[in-house]
Amino acid sequence: MPLRDYAVIGDGRTVALIAADGSVDWLGLPDLDAPTVFAGVLDASRGGRFQLEPEEPYQVTRRYLPGTNVLETTFRTERGTARVTDALSLDDDLALTPVRELQRQLDGVSGTVPMRWSVQPRYGYGSRAPRMEWRRGVPVAIDGADALAVCGWDVGPVECRDGEVAGRFDLREGTDALIALPFAHQEPLVLPARSECEARMEHTCQAWRRWAGSREYTGPWREAVSRSALALKLLVFAQSGAVAAAGTCSLPEFIPGERNWDYRFSWIRDSAFALDAFLRLGCPAEAHAYFWWLMHASQLTHPRLRVLYRLDGGTPARERVLPLAGYRGSAPVRTGNAAAEQVQLDTYGELLHTGWLYAGATGRLDTDVARRLAELADFVCAEWQRPDSGIWEVRSTPVHFTQSKMMCWVALDRAIDLARRRLIPDRHTPRWRAARLEIHRFIENQCFSERGACYVRSAGSEDLDAAVLLGLLYGYDGAPSRLRSTVDAIDRTLRDGPYVARYSGEDGVRGSEGAFVACSFWLAESLARTGRVERAATLMDDLVALANDVGLYSEEIDPADGAFLGNLPQALSHLALISAATAMDAGLSGAAR
Amino acid sequence: MNPAGIAAGGFIGTLVLTTALRAASALSLTRMDLPFLLGTAVTVDRTRAKALGYLMHFANGQIFAFVYYAVFLAIHHAGWWLGALFGLVHGLFAVTALVNTLLPLVHPRMGSPLTSAPDVALLEPPGFLMLNYGPSTPIVSVSAHIAYGALIGGFASLAG
Numbered sequence: 001m002p003l004r005d006y007a008v009i010g011d012g013r014t015v016a017l018i019a020a021d022g023s024v025d026w027l028g029l030p031d032l033d034a035p036t037v038f039a040g041v042l043d044a045s046r047g048g049r050f051q052l053e054p055e056e057p058y059q060v061t062r063r064y065l066p067g068t069n070v071l072e073t074t075f076r077t078e079r080g081t082a083r084v085t086d087a088l089s090l091d092d093d094l095a096l097t098p099v100r101e102l103q104r105q106l107d108g109v110s111g112t113v114p115m116r117w118s119v120q121p122r123y124g125y126g127s128r129a130p131r132m133e134w135r136r137g138v139p140v141a142i143d144g145a146d147a148l149a150v151c152g153w154d155v156g157p158v159e160c161r162d163g164e165v166a167g168r169f170d171l172r173e174g175t176d177a178l179i180a181l182p183f184a185h186q187e188p189l190v191l192p193a194r195s196e197c198e199a200r201m202e203h204t205c206q207a208w209r210r211w212a213g214s215r216e217y218t219g220p221w222r223e224a225v226s227r228s229a230l231a232l233k234l235l236v237f238a239q240s241g242a243v244a245a246a247g248t249c250s251l252p253e254f255i256p257g258e259r260n261w262d263y264r265f266s267w268i269r270d271s272a273f274a275l276d277a278f279l280r281l282g283c284p285a286e287a288h289a290y291f292w293w294l295m296h297a298s299q300l301t302h303p304r305l306r307v308l309y310r311l312d313g314g315t316p317a318r319e320r321v322l323p324l325a326g327y328r329g330s331a332p333v334r335t336g337n338a339a340a341e342q343v344q345l346d347t348y349g350e351l352l353h354t355g356w357l358y359a360g361a362t363g364r365l366d367t368d369v370a371r372r373l374a375e376l377a378d379f380v381c382a383e384w385q386r387p388d389s390g391i392w393e394v395r396s397t398p399v400h401f402t403q404s405k406m407m408c409w410v411a412l413d414r415a416i417d418l419a420r421r422r423l424i425p426d427r428h429t430p431r432w433r434a435a436r437l438e439i440h441r442f443i444e445n446q447c448f449s450e451r452g453a454c455y456v457r458s459a460g461s462e463d464l465d466a467a468v469l470l471g472l473l474y475g476y477d478g479a480p481s482r483l484r485s486t487v488d489a490i491d492r493t494l495r496d497g498p499y500v501a502r503y504s505g506e507d508g509v510r511g512s513e514g515a516f517v518a519c520s521f522w523l524a525e526s527l528a529r530t531g532r533v534e535r536a537a538t539l540m541d542d543l544v545a546l547a548n549d550v551g552l553y554s555e556e557i558d559p560a561d562g563a564f565l566g567n568l569p570q571a572l573s574h575l576a577l578i579s580a581a582t583a584m585d586a587g588l589s590g591a592a593r
Numbered sequence: 594m595n596p597a598g599i600a601a602g603g604f605i606g607t608l609v610l611t612t613a614l615r616a617a618s619a620l621s622l623t624r625m626d627l628p629f630l631l632g633t634a635v636t637v638d639r640t641r642a643k644a645l646g647y648l649m650h651f652a653n654g655q656i657f658a659f660v661y662y663a664v665f666l667a668i669h670h671a672g673w674w675l676g677a678l679f680g681l682v683h684g685l686f687a688v689t690a691l692v693n694t695l696l697p698l699v700h701p702r703m704g705s706p707l708t709s710a711p712d713v714a715l716l717e718p719p720g721f722l723m724l725n726y727g728p729s730t731p732i733v734s735v736s737a738h739i740a741y742g743a744l745i746g747g748f749a750s751l752a753g
């Protein structure tokens with residue numbers, strides 16, 4: 001199944017991927033970063049899945065119910081039409097709710113459609129088949145402290161064998177059916193009544209509509225921004241406020257290839273874009289919670305920042321390889337992320353910019369937070385001259401990446417501004433000013449190519465890097481002519497139609513990769529900020545058209561055929577879309593945010 | 594054993610426990626901050642939360658001290674070692690059930706396994722053994738509670 005054919009549903013705690021053929025091929029339980037019950041997308045034979053489709057040839061159309069993360073799939077066969085509504089139900093006070101619950105409601109729209117379904121849970125990323133037992137006539141797949149029940153109503157006789165629960169039935173016009181998968185973790189199962197499930201589905205739709213209806217964006221590409229906001233909300237881990245980089249792990253950046261990473265963590269890299277998006281879209285609760293989480297999670301290693309944190313704030317797991325075949329044979333399948341141990345200096349700029357945004361929105365900073373932001377600036381003064389692995393987390397030898405230096409400049413610039421406004425202690429401001437000037441000199445002297453008339457990927461190289469566009473977007477104080485010519489160089493060299501590659505040159509990992517979706521949106525925003533608004537708008541139109549049928553983006557896209565690559569849904573892709581659209585709506589041109 | 598001794602032991606014990614946790618936090622051993630967790634149950638203002646949290650924390654210190662006292666009276670025995678044993682049990686209860694399970698259920702701003710979209714929690718849940726707040730958290734927390742218990746037991750026996 002092409003990655004482009006996947007939609008995602010979620011409940012703020014975990015997400016599920018649902019293919020266009022109705023198969024749930026990814027679901028981690030109980031949380032987004034927990035081991036999976038369904039991982040068929042990574043290994044069709046071992047991963048586990050929940051199949052649900054007509055028994056005869058069909059055509060399929062899909063949409064999200066307006067303003068929700070509830071997916072509606074319509075199957076049309078020669079004999080009739082069936083509709084499946086999928087949701088991970090949200091918590092409510094209406095009844096005793098399961099810890100997690102996947103619901104699949106079926107409606108006979110016209111004629112008669114023979115349906116078949118099969119639930120094949122495989123715990124621990126497909127490593128363990130469950131022990132099947134019956135509770136009150138309901139099959140339950142058990143593994144240690146976890147249990148997943150398969151509750152079906154009007155879905156035909158249920159067969160249970162070899163770790164699989166399956167059935168078939170005819171869905172006639174005007175009839176409906178329901179399959180619910182309540183899940184329990186370290187507690188007794190809740191086996192819901194059908195009426196409770198239906199009420200919970202209704203509540204889920206209403207809750208999503210209420211949330212989406214409260215968003216404040218009314219500018220261009222509104223539909224895309226709205227869907228991006230909803231996709232982003234799926235990646236906000238409700239228990240802590242953290243924002244996951246993506247909902248999945250090890251979906252390949254090239255097929256077949258080894259660029260398969262676990263993105264179910266929260267990257268500091270995404271923080272500024274995320275907070276900016278929350279503020280622009282009118283999500284104060286999410287902004288507030290995310291900033292609290294950032295400051296809390298980064299406390300243990302302060303003033304040093306980790307590149308990424310677990311969603312619950314814990315220490316990231318060590319990277320390991322799972323014995324799965326990988327998506328279309330793209331092994332290794334990795335969980336955990338070795339990038340957690342890297343030095344990435346750009347994170348300090350992103351976090352200080354985030355603090356600056358937060359302070360701008362709230363007008364104040366807690367004493368403890370203010371002290372820590374000032375100490376981060378001190379740390380940047382001491383560390384900026386180090387080589388690092390950069391925003392792209394290269395696994396080659398660390399170098400002096402231009403974007404990292406630009407973000408160090410941004411870090412000190414924001415600290416100086418916060419101190420000027422008396423929001424953080426100002427006793428080290430002279431030191432920050434001096435270091436900011438030094439960094440500026442380094443960038444202008446070492447990281448700009450006179451030959452290419454652009455800021456290059458790293459000091460002394462001639463390679464290009466789309467990430468330097470972030471310098472422009474975050475307000476790095478380069479000469480306007482240099483910033484503009486850099487945008488032009490990236491537009492000319494790294495762009496192929498609407499697609500923009502991350503960089504030219506090596507990164508220490510074998511194989512190629514697709515175009516990076518976020519870079520395309522950064523380029524669009526950069527074009528707008530350097531006065532080429534029409535070109536920017538045209539590129540935005542092209543990029544919005546690149547989303548899949550339900551408006552989602554993965555991390556990368558193959559320019560050759562438009563195939564999705566990498567993990568999905570990808571927060572950075574949707575954040576970059578929101579940033580570009582809202583910036584263009586605000587009519588910005590070259591001013592720092 | 595008299596109430597005044599218990600109250601003094603509870604106060605000193607809480608002082609030591611709080612100082613130990615704060616020092617561990619400053620040494621980057623844990624992100625655990627009991628007063629902050631308690632205070633944010635009543636306000637989102639971080640500074641006010643800490644001030645209120647300390648008051649609540651010391652009140653809790655007294656309440657638990659008198660629970661210890663009730664048990665001492667029931668068994669007609671108190672002492673440093675017995676108090677330390679109670680502190681160990683208390684500490685284990687705190688990291689497994691009290692702060693990890695019960696607090697998220699009553700704390701309006703702390704995430705729990707049931708928190709779902711569109712809500713979003715302001716405080717991350719502690720997790721089993723409070724490990725979300727750092728790998729050293731259970732050791733630090735249990736050790737501090739042992740010291741707290743020992744002081745109450747000791748004061749109870751001294752105030753004979």
